Amino acid sequence: MKRFYLLAPFAAAFLATAVPPQYAIAASDKSDKAADATKPSPAVGKPLSEAQKFLQATPPDYRSALDKVHEAQAAPARTPVDDFYINQFLG
Numbered sequence: 001m002k003r004f005y006l007l008a009p010f011a012a013a014f015l016a017t018a019v020p021p022q023y024a025i026a027a028s029d030k031s032d033k034a035a036d037a038t039k040p041s042p043a044v045g046k047p048l049s050e051a052q053k054f055l056q057a058t059p060p061d062y063r064s065a066l067d068k069v070h071e072a073q074a075a076p077a078r079t080p081v082d083d084f085y086i087n088q089f090l091g
Contacts, residue, residue: 037081044082047072051089065089 040048051068054061069089075082 040082040085041075041077041079043075044072044078044085047075048085048089 039045047068051065051072054065054068069086072082072086072089078086
């Protein structure tokens with residue numbers, strides 16, 4: 001009797017993962033657009049990539065990296081994604 005109680009959730013999970021191909025293609029198109037929305041704008045991305053190079057140097061140059069992060073903060077028309085990446089570097 002207990003076996004039937006366990007069978008129903010597994011059957012439901014199996015049927016939920018079966019996706020027709022046309023829906024799978026549409027889902028991948030949405031994920032490509034979502035990936036572009038998570039990238040910083042070029043005005044913010046360039047200073048942050050330079051700051052990352054300063055942080056990866058041996059020994060790390062924290063002062064120059066912080067100056068680049070402040071330069072990214074001064075960029076006009078920042079998006080919330082830009083603010084997220086700037087705060088990650090400040091942290």
